[in-house]
Structure formats: structure tokens, C-alpha cells
Amino acid sequence: MNCMDSKQPETGLLGPESDSQRTLYPYVTGTSVVALKYKDGILMAADMGGSYGSTLRYKSVERMKPIGKHSLLGASGEISDFQEILRYLDELILYDNMWDDGNSLGPKEVHNYLTRVMYNRRNKFNPLWNSLVLGGVKNGQTYLGMVSMIGVNFEDNHVATGFGNHLARPILRQEWHENLSFEEGVKLLEKCMRVLLYRDRSAVNKLQIAKITEEGVTISQPYSLKTHWEFSAFQNPTQGAVGSW
Template sequence: MSHHPAMWKQPSAHSSFNDYATFPLAQTQRHSAISHGATQHTQQPLVTGTSVLGIKFDKGVMIAADNLASYGSLARFRDIQRLHPLGKHTLLGVAGDMSDYQWLKKELDALLRQEEALSLTDSHPSLSPSNIYDLLANLFYGRRSKMNPVWNAVLVGGWDKNKKESFLAFIDLLGTTYTAPTLATGFGAHLAQPLLREAFEAKAGVDGKGPLLTQEEGEKLIDDCMKVLFYRDARSINKYQVAIITEEGITISDSKSAPTEWSFAEGLRGYGAQTQ
């Protein structure tokens, strides 16, 4: 029997509560197992971001993501920037768990600071977009192999100063990696990717050897795709940012909205004044 003051007039330790009546006994044992037993990992993401879109244009790469982080089905955080610059010519667009995204930013920023310090003391070259892509590919696959995945899908976009060309690649929590001139995560892979690919191939050809979209054409295409995602993806909002990465550097736009039209809903059965 416990004589701790917190236990006065409380259920005994033999009941379903612990000595301090703060948690049910089973839950206390579970906390103890987490603290002192086998290592436990996050089983599912909680606060999540949705689609990220990317496309190459004639002078670089364009990546877009909305500003929403959802808590389940609740549109909880509406001013989250999911586009993160890494140095002067590389940018990360992140979907998935926002806490893992925050951890990823912290780790990568620390790495870049180390690389910058080394470059001041010798001729150490700066990390290119493909270097960061290789690093993340190994990190994501390594964490997946330990049954502790990084719950994100990311697009890495940038400008390679050595090769004088743009770079765009995809990595997900399973360590799946590939590059392509148009990419998307989440529902964007189903809803926006066909639009991106169609517009890209219409100008550059199926083999991609023709002229690429101009910056103006790319921005209009991204706006149209973000509008479609707002219409169709329940975890998105009509507030997004577009990052443009060129040889000159990175530019991230202020949050903006695409013009939308909802009057068609009045003609649908079950909406508006229509009853038959």
C-alpha cells in the first residue's frame, strides 16, 4: 500500500490505476516499456502536408506546394512553408509528416553549415543538387531498412553549376528514387502529373529533346494544376507558393491563390436550390 499523499482517497495500486492515479495501469506499463524496453518508432504521421509539384523549364526548375498542414482531416495549420532552400541552388519540396520535415531541415541545414565552413578553409566544393539527392536517398533507404522511416516524400530541385543544367528528383519513405522532367507527390501524382506531363511533351516532345516550357508557361501550368488539386484534393487549400531555381539562385514567391469557379455546383443534384 502506498502512503504517498497523492494516493490518499485514490484507488489502490491493485486497481486499474497506477500509484498516482494519473494513468491507467496498462498505459503506465506501456510508457515504461517505451522508456526502458524495446525501441519504439512512430507508426503513422500526424500533421501532414499534401502534394508537391515540380517541372523543368528552359532556365531551371519550378517547384510548388500549398501552405496547409492537416491534423487528420482538420485543416489545422494554414501558413506552413513546405519549400526549403538548401544553399544557393538547391531546394527541397516536402510532403508528408511535418515533424519529420522539421527534423530533416535541421539536419540538412547543419550539414550545409559544416560544408560552408570547410569551403572557407580549402577548395572544398559546395554540395550540388545531385549530391543532396544521393544523401537523402541513402538516408531514407537506411531509415526504412531499420523500420523507422522518414514519413515524407520529397522533391529535390536545383541547378547544377558544374554541368550547367537543371536537376529534379523524387524520394519517398521507402527509399524509392528517380528523376524526371515532371514530378509530383501525393494526390498530385494522380491528378496533376498527367497535366504536367502532357504540357511538357506537347512542347518538348515525348523524348524531351525539344524546347522546354518558358518560365511564364510553367507558372501558368503550375497555377492550373494547383487549382485542380484544390478542387479535388480534400487535404489542400487554395494558398500556395512557387519556387523558381535558376543559375542566378532561388526565388520563392509569396503565398498566392488561383482563381476558382464554383457556380457549376448549382447544377448538381443535391446542391443549391435544385431539388429534383
């Protein structure tokens, strides 16, 4: 028998790992997360839409979760990758608690961990398809940062992901100040979320606002914003646009 007749498994140029492609193309995604510091802690807002391609398939997706005692995480992007990140963080918090030494991971440590995870997966060309917002309060110090799917990260007094980075940040730069009360912070976040609802096709009018202080995390029940769609630009959005349909 000719040895050439025997079938050999084809592993390809990249080896057997090339057969496993996870979230190289995101399927169910969430849109913007917006967060800011206020005088007592951190406020964060996200809607509850989950888009299957360009279709708003799910309208009750929670994209903000408490992490340990001192941190709050919000995510835009692929929902299944967000669930994988939450699994990583559950293991991290459990390992930290097992030491039982009276210390616990603060928001800065959790944010640093997430930057390493995202950058590591990016270097493997198998990224976690998310942009993450991590805020928290520990020992009276508020912390707010974000990290992108390729590991780009920074801290600021207010952050946003997705369309919010283009449409909400200008509002926050103009109106945010360090002595914001809880009511003022909520009102400012609602203004940002209303603009995103008008301008982002992936946004849905069902949102949650979460706060984290020294006392812990509180996430609101879902609610809707009052909207006004009678603006002339909404009635005929392509009027005056050259070459439009």
C-alpha cells in the same frame, strides 16, 4: 525475501527502444508538391495547408526550403519529420562549407544523400513520413528528382507527390516541353494546383511557387487561385452513383 518479489523493469520482447515510437502515425501533414524543369531552371509549387487528421488545422505552413547554394527542397507528409530532415541538411551543408575548398554540394549529391537517409530510416522500421522533391541548378545543369518515404527515387523532367502523382502528372505529360518559359511554367503549375484544389480534400487555396536558377532561389509570397465551383458535378457530386447516400 523471495527474489521473485523484487520488481524488474519490463523491457519487452523488442528491448527498450520499442518504447520510443516517433511518427509511426503521422499527425500534421501536408499534401502534394509539384515541380518541373523550365528553360532557365526549376519551378516548384506547394500549398500551405497542414492537416491534423482530416481537419485543415494550419494554413500557413511553408513546405519549400532552399538547401545550400544550388538546391530547393519541397516536402509532403509529416511536417515535424520535414523539420528533422531540414536539420540533417543544415548539418550536411555546414560540414561541406567547413572544408572551404571552393566546392559545394549540388542538387544531385543532396538528392542522393536524401535517398540514403530515407532508405536507412525505412530499414529501421522508423521511417521519416515524407515524400520529397529536390530540384536545383549547378554549372548550367538542371536536376529534378524525388524520393518516397521508403527510399524509392527517380529523376524526371517533372515530378509530383501525393495526389499530384495521380492528378497533376497526366497534365504535365501532356503539356510540358523543354523550352517552357517562366510564365508558361507558372501557368502550368497553377493549372495543376487548381485541379488538386478541386479534387484533393487536404488542399487549401493558398500556395507558393518557388524557382531556382543559377542566380539562386526565389519563393513567392502566398497567393490564392481563382476558382469556379458552379460545375454541375460540384452541385450534386453523388448524382447517378449507385449505392451512394
